[in-house]
Amino acid sequence: MGAQPTVSDVAIAAGVSRQTVSNVLNSPGVVRPETRKRVEDAITDLGYRPHASARRLRTQKSSTIGIRLDPITTDGISGSILDRFLHALTEQADRKNLRMLLFTASGPEDEIAQFRRLSDGADVDAFVLTSTFHGDPRTEWLIDHGQSFVTFGRPWGIDDMADPQHLWVDVDGCHGLREATTHLLGTGARRIGFLGWPAGSGTGDDRRRGWLEAMREGSGLDDATLATLEVSAEDGVNFGADAMRRLEKAPGTIDALVCTSDSLALGALMATGGRIPVIGYDNTPVAASIGFSSVEQPLDEVAAGVLELLTGAHGGKVDRNASIADPRHRLVAPRLVVRDGPSVLASGR
Structure with a gap:
Protein backbone atom coordinates (compact mmCIF):
# COMPACT_ATOMS: atom_id res chain seq x y z
CA MET A 1 0.00 0.00 0.00
CA GLY A 2 1.39 3.44 -0.93
CA ALA A 3 1.83 6.33 1.45
CA GLN A 4 -1.30 8.21 2.41
CA PRO A 5 -1.64 11.61 0.68
CA THR A 6 -0.90 14.63 2.83
CA VAL A 7 -2.14 18.21 3.06
CA SER A 8 0.92 19.25 1.04
CA ASP A 9 0.00 16.77 -1.72
CA VAL A 10 -3.48 18.27 -1.92
CA ALA A 11 -2.06 21.82 -1.97
CA ILE A 12 0.30 20.97 -4.87
CA ALA A 13 -2.43 19.24 -6.86
CA ALA A 14 -4.82 22.18 -6.41
CA GLY A 15 -2.17 24.85 -6.92
CA VAL A 16 -2.82 26.50 -3.56
CA SER A 17 -1.08 26.86 -0.19
CA ARG A 18 -1.34 24.41 2.68
CA GLN A 19 -3.19 27.09 4.66
CA THR A 20 -5.85 27.29 1.93
CA VAL A 21 -6.34 23.52 2.11
CA SER A 22 -6.66 23.84 5.89
CA ASN A 23 -9.24 26.58 5.46
CA VAL A 24 -11.28 24.42 3.08
CA LEU A 25 -11.25 21.59 5.62
CA ASN A 26 -11.98 23.71 8.70
CA SER A 27 -13.51 27.04 7.58
CA PRO A 28 -14.71 26.57 3.97
CA GLY A 29 -16.75 29.77 4.08
CA VAL A 30 -13.63 31.94 3.99
CA VAL A 31 -12.41 30.41 0.70
CA ARG A 32 -13.61 31.59 -2.72
CA PRO A 33 -15.99 29.08 -4.34
CA GLU A 34 -13.79 28.40 -7.38
CA THR A 35 -10.71 27.84 -5.18
CA ARG A 36 -12.69 25.66 -2.79
CA LYS A 37 -13.86 23.47 -5.69
CA ARG A 38 -10.28 22.97 -6.92
CA VAL A 39 -9.22 21.85 -3.45
CA GLU A 40 -12.24 19.58 -3.03
CA ASP A 41 -11.57 18.00 -6.44
CA ALA A 42 -7.93 17.39 -5.47
CA ILE A 43 -9.03 15.81 -2.20
CA THR A 44 -11.38 13.47 -4.10
CA ASP A 45 -8.83 12.60 -6.79
CA LEU A 46 -6.07 11.85 -4.28
CA GLY A 47 -8.32 10.09 -1.79
CA TYR A 48 -7.09 12.35 1.01
CA ARG A 49 -8.74 11.68 4.38
CA PRO A 50 -8.11 14.21 7.19
CA HIS A 51 -7.03 12.65 10.47
CA ALA A 52 -9.44 13.21 13.34
CA SER A 53 -6.78 15.09 15.31
CA ALA A 54 -6.51 17.70 12.55
CA ARG A 55 -9.45 19.56 14.03
CA ARG A 56 -8.72 22.90 15.62
CA LEU A 57 -7.26 22.69 19.10
CA ARG A 58 -9.97 25.00 20.41
CA THR A 59 -12.64 22.39 19.71
CA GLN A 60 -11.10 20.24 22.49
CA LYS A 61 -11.70 17.12 20.37
CA SER A 62 -8.92 14.58 19.99
CA SER A 63 -6.28 17.29 20.53
CA THR A 64 -2.58 16.44 20.36
CA ILE A 65 0.35 18.72 21.21
CA GLY A 66 3.82 18.07 19.81
CA ILE A 67 6.99 18.92 21.73
CA ARG A 68 10.64 18.08 21.16
CA LEU A 69 12.36 15.88 23.70
CA ASP A 70 15.64 17.67 24.37
CA PRO A 71 18.89 15.70 24.21
CA ILE A 72 20.52 14.61 27.46
CA THR A 73 23.10 17.13 28.67
CA THR A 74 26.61 16.01 29.48
CA ASP A 75 26.46 16.91 33.18
CA GLY A 76 22.82 15.89 33.62
CA ILE A 77 22.05 19.02 35.64
CA SER A 78 20.79 21.83 33.40
CA GLY A 79 18.61 19.54 31.30
CA SER A 80 16.56 18.58 34.33
CA ILE A 81 14.61 21.85 34.17
CA LEU A 82 13.11 20.92 30.78
CA ASP A 83 12.42 17.39 32.00
CA ARG A 84 10.44 18.81 34.91
CA PHE A 85 8.59 21.20 32.59
CA LEU A 86 7.66 18.34 30.28
CA HIS A 87 6.36 16.33 33.23
CA ALA A 88 4.25 19.27 34.46
CA LEU A 89 2.92 19.97 30.98
CA THR A 90 2.00 16.33 30.34
CA GLU A 91 0.28 16.00 33.70
CA GLN A 92 -1.80 19.15 33.23
CA ALA A 93 -2.58 18.34 29.59
CA ASP A 94 -3.93 14.95 30.64
CA ARG A 95 -6.37 16.66 33.01
CA LYS A 96 -7.64 18.63 30.00
CA ASN A 97 -7.97 15.47 27.88
CA LEU A 98 -5.08 16.60 25.70
CA ARG A 99 -2.36 14.27 24.48
CA MET A 100 1.38 14.94 24.21
CA LEU A 101 3.41 13.63 21.29
CA LEU A 102 7.18 13.59 21.86
CA PHE A 103 9.72 13.74 19.06
CA THR A 104 13.46 14.23 18.81
CA ALA A 105 15.53 16.54 16.61
CA SER A 106 19.25 17.18 16.23
CA GLY A 107 18.87 20.94 15.75
CA PRO A 108 16.52 23.74 14.64
CA GLU A 109 16.40 22.71 10.98
CA ASP A 110 15.75 19.09 11.90
CA GLU A 111 13.00 20.24 14.25
CA ILE A 112 11.40 22.19 11.41
CA ALA A 113 11.49 19.02 9.30
CA GLN A 114 9.63 17.29 12.13
CA PHE A 115 7.07 20.12 12.20
CA ARG A 116 6.49 19.57 8.49
CA ARG A 117 6.14 15.81 8.86
CA LEU A 118 3.79 15.97 11.83
CA SER A 119 1.60 18.73 10.41
CA ASP A 120 1.41 17.12 6.96
CA GLY A 121 0.31 13.87 8.56
CA ALA A 122 -2.17 15.71 10.79
CA ASP A 123 -0.59 14.01 13.80
CA VAL A 124 -0.68 17.15 15.98
CA ASP A 125 -2.83 20.24 16.37
CA ALA A 126 -0.22 22.49 17.94
CA PHE A 127 3.39 22.66 19.05
CA VAL A 128 5.17 23.76 22.21
CA LEU A 129 8.71 25.06 21.68
CA THR A 130 11.46 25.33 24.27
CA SER A 131 14.92 26.93 24.34
CA THR A 132 14.09 29.97 22.19
CA PHE A 133 16.94 32.15 20.92
CA HIS A 134 17.67 35.23 18.79
CA GLY A 135 16.59 34.73 15.17
CA ASP A 136 14.88 31.44 15.97
CA PRO A 137 13.90 29.95 12.55
CA ARG A 138 11.43 27.52 14.14
CA THR A 139 8.96 30.22 15.16
CA GLU A 140 9.23 31.90 11.76
CA TRP A 141 8.36 28.62 10.01
CA LEU A 142 5.38 27.97 12.27
CA ILE A 143 4.02 31.48 11.76
CA ASP A 144 4.49 31.29 7.98
CA HIS A 145 2.65 27.97 7.86
CA GLY A 146 -0.26 29.02 10.06
CA GLN A 147 0.50 26.55 12.83
CA SER A 148 -0.77 26.92 16.39
CA PHE A 149 2.10 27.08 18.88
CA VAL A 150 3.30 28.55 22.16
CA THR A 151 6.90 28.88 23.28
CA PHE A 152 8.41 28.38 26.72
CA GLY A 153 10.74 31.34 26.35
CA ARG A 154 10.41 34.80 24.88
CA PRO A 155 10.92 35.58 21.17
CA TRP A 156 14.29 37.20 21.82
CA GLY A 157 15.34 40.01 19.54
CA ILE A 158 11.92 41.52 18.75
CA ASP A 159 9.60 43.84 20.67
CA ASP A 160 8.14 40.85 22.47
CA MET A 161 6.23 42.77 25.12
CA ALA A 162 4.31 45.36 23.11
CA ASP A 163 4.05 43.71 19.69
CA PRO A 164 4.44 39.94 20.02
CA GLN A 165 4.78 37.84 16.90
CA HIS A 166 3.61 34.79 18.75
CA LEU A 167 2.29 33.51 22.07
CA TRP A 168 4.79 32.76 24.80
CA VAL A 169 5.28 31.98 28.47
CA ASP A 170 8.52 32.74 30.26
CA VAL A 171 10.07 33.05 33.70
CA ASP A 172 11.38 36.49 34.66
CA PRO A 298 7.59 27.79 38.89
CA LEU A 299 7.17 25.16 36.18
CA ASP A 300 3.60 24.31 37.14
CA GLU A 301 2.68 27.94 36.44
CA VAL A 302 4.58 27.87 33.15
CA ALA A 303 2.79 24.71 32.03
CA ALA A 304 -0.59 26.16 33.01
CA GLY A 305 0.17 29.34 31.05
CA VAL A 306 1.17 27.39 27.95
CA LEU A 307 -2.05 25.39 28.00
CA GLU A 308 -4.16 28.51 28.60
CA LEU A 309 -2.71 30.15 25.49
CA LEU A 310 -3.20 26.99 23.44
CA THR A 311 -6.78 26.22 24.50
CA GLY A 312 -8.15 29.62 25.48
CA ALA A 313 -9.32 32.60 23.47
CA HIS A 314 -6.18 32.72 21.30
CA GLY A 315 -6.20 29.05 20.35
CA GLY A 316 -2.44 29.06 19.90
CA LYS A 317 -2.36 31.81 17.26
CA VAL A 318 -1.91 35.58 17.24
CA ASP A 319 -4.67 37.35 15.33
CA ARG A 320 -3.80 41.04 15.18
CA ASN A 321 -7.29 41.95 14.00
CA ALA A 322 -9.12 40.11 16.78
CA SER A 323 -10.41 42.09 19.73
CA ILE A 324 -9.23 39.64 22.40
CA ALA A 325 -8.46 41.26 25.73
CA ASP A 326 -6.59 38.23 27.07
CA PRO A 327 -2.81 38.90 27.14
CA ARG A 328 -0.74 37.16 24.49
CA HIS A 329 1.99 36.21 26.90
CA ARG A 330 2.60 35.16 30.50
CA LEU A 331 5.69 36.31 32.43
CA VAL A 332 5.88 34.53 35.77
CA ALA A 333 8.13 35.41 38.69
CA PRO A 334 10.58 32.85 40.10
CA ARG A 335 11.40 32.54 43.79
CA LEU A 336 14.67 32.39 45.65
CA VAL A 337 15.26 29.24 47.71
CA VAL A 338 17.78 30.11 50.43
CA ARG A 339 19.94 27.39 51.99
CA ASP A 340 22.83 27.54 54.43
CA GLY A 341 25.34 26.28 51.87
CA PRO A 342 27.34 23.06 51.60
CA SER A 343 28.88 22.04 54.93
CA VAL A 344 31.68 20.06 53.28
CA LEU A 345 32.82 20.41 49.68
CA ALA A 346 36.14 19.29 48.32
CA SER A 347 37.98 21.90 46.32
CA GLY A 348 38.29 21.29 42.61
CA ARG A 349 41.70 22.95 42.42
Missing part, protein backbone atom coordinates in the same frame (compact mmCIF):
# COMPACT_ATOMS: atom_id res chain seq x y z
CA GLY A 173 15.08 35.71 34.95
CA CYS A 174 15.96 39.34 35.55
CA HIS A 175 13.70 39.35 38.61
CA GLY A 176 15.21 36.09 39.84
CA LEU A 177 18.86 37.19 39.72
CA ARG A 178 17.94 40.60 41.07
CA GLU A 179 16.34 38.93 44.11
CA ALA A 180 19.36 36.68 44.56
CA THR A 181 21.80 39.59 44.41
CA THR A 182 19.66 41.75 46.71
CA HIS A 183 19.59 38.90 49.23
CA LEU A 184 23.40 38.69 49.25
CA LEU A 185 23.68 42.47 49.58
CA GLY A 186 21.42 42.20 52.60
CA THR A 187 23.93 39.85 54.26
CA GLY A 188 26.65 42.50 54.03
CA ALA A 189 28.36 41.27 50.85
CA ARG A 190 29.34 44.03 48.43
CA ARG A 191 31.71 42.57 45.85
CA ILE A 192 29.23 40.06 44.45
CA GLY A 193 30.46 38.38 41.31
CA PHE A 194 28.42 37.17 38.36
CA LEU A 195 29.11 33.95 36.47
CA GLY A 196 27.04 33.81 33.31
CA TRP A 197 26.79 32.52 29.77
CA PRO A 198 28.39 34.28 26.78
CA ALA A 199 26.48 37.38 25.63
CA GLY A 200 23.69 36.92 23.13
CA SER A 201 21.82 34.00 24.66
CA GLY A 202 18.74 36.07 25.50
CA THR A 203 17.95 34.11 28.65
CA GLY A 204 21.45 34.60 30.02
CA ASP A 205 21.46 38.31 29.16
CA ASP A 206 18.16 38.75 30.97
CA ARG A 207 19.51 37.11 34.13
CA ARG A 208 22.70 39.18 33.99
CA ARG A 209 20.58 42.33 33.87
CA GLY A 210 19.02 41.43 37.22
CA TRP A 211 22.47 41.12 38.85
CA LEU A 212 23.64 44.39 37.29
CA GLU A 213 20.57 46.38 38.34
CA ALA A 214 20.82 45.20 41.94
CA MET A 215 24.55 45.89 42.10
CA ARG A 216 24.20 49.39 40.66
CA GLU A 217 21.53 50.20 43.23
CA GLY A 218 22.94 48.54 46.32
CA SER A 219 26.66 47.82 46.12
CA GLY A 220 28.11 51.33 45.93
CA LEU A 221 30.52 50.14 43.20
CA ASP A 222 31.04 51.93 39.89
CA ASP A 223 30.59 50.28 36.51
CA ALA A 224 34.33 49.89 35.97
CA THR A 225 34.60 47.86 39.16
CA LEU A 226 31.49 45.85 38.36
CA ALA A 227 33.05 44.87 35.03
CA THR A 228 35.85 43.12 36.93
CA LEU A 229 33.34 41.08 38.90
CA GLU A 230 31.78 39.19 36.01
CA VAL A 231 32.96 36.36 33.81
CA SER A 232 31.23 34.19 31.21
CA ALA A 233 31.47 30.51 30.32
CA GLU A 234 29.62 27.82 28.44
CA ASP A 235 27.18 25.95 30.64
CA GLY A 236 28.69 23.05 32.54
CA VAL A 237 30.31 22.17 35.87
CA ASN A 238 33.88 22.13 34.55
CA PHE A 239 33.35 25.37 32.66
CA GLY A 240 32.02 26.95 35.85
CA ALA A 241 35.06 25.84 37.85
CA ASP A 242 37.47 27.22 35.24
CA ALA A 243 35.58 30.52 35.04
CA MET A 244 35.63 30.89 38.82
CA ARG A 245 39.41 30.45 38.87
CA ARG A 246 39.71 33.20 36.23
CA LEU A 247 37.48 35.47 38.27
CA GLU A 248 39.58 34.96 41.39
CA LYS A 249 42.69 36.10 39.51
CA ALA A 250 41.12 39.51 38.84
CA PRO A 251 42.04 42.44 41.14
CA GLY A 252 40.18 42.48 44.45
CA THR A 253 38.29 39.79 46.30
CA ILE A 254 34.89 38.21 45.71
CA ASP A 255 32.46 38.24 48.66
CA ALA A 256 29.75 36.13 47.01
CA LEU A 257 28.59 34.90 43.62
CA VAL A 258 25.40 34.56 41.59
CA CYS A 259 25.21 32.28 38.54
CA THR A 260 22.91 31.78 35.56
CA SER A 261 22.64 28.03 36.21
CA ASP A 262 23.16 25.40 38.89
CA SER A 263 25.81 23.75 36.70
CA LEU A 264 27.94 26.89 36.80
CA ALA A 265 27.23 27.32 40.51
CA LEU A 266 28.38 23.80 41.30
CA GLY A 267 31.57 24.36 39.34
CA ALA A 268 32.22 27.60 41.23
CA LEU A 269 31.67 25.85 44.56
CA MET A 270 34.12 23.13 43.59
CA ALA A 271 36.74 25.72 42.64
CA THR A 272 36.38 27.66 45.88
CA GLY A 273 35.74 24.76 48.24
CA GLY A 274 32.59 26.54 49.38
CA ARG A 275 34.49 29.48 50.91
CA ILE A 276 31.99 32.07 49.64
CA PRO A 277 28.19 32.02 49.28
CA VAL A 278 27.08 30.95 45.79
CA ILE A 279 23.55 31.16 44.39
CA GLY A 280 22.58 29.17 41.31
CA TYR A 281 19.55 29.17 39.06
CA ASP A 282 16.91 26.44 38.45
CA ASN A 283 16.93 24.88 41.94
CA THR A 284 17.78 21.47 40.55
CA PRO A 285 17.98 18.35 42.74
CA VAL A 286 21.76 18.90 42.78
CA ALA A 287 21.31 22.28 44.49
CA ALA A 288 19.00 20.71 47.06
CA SER A 289 21.26 17.73 47.78
CA ILE A 290 24.47 19.74 48.08
CA GLY A 291 22.75 22.55 49.92
CA PHE A 292 23.39 25.76 47.98
CA SER A 293 20.81 28.48 47.35
CA SER A 294 19.15 28.71 43.96
CA VAL A 295 16.39 30.47 42.03
CA GLU A 296 13.43 28.19 41.37
CA GLN A 297 11.33 28.41 38.22
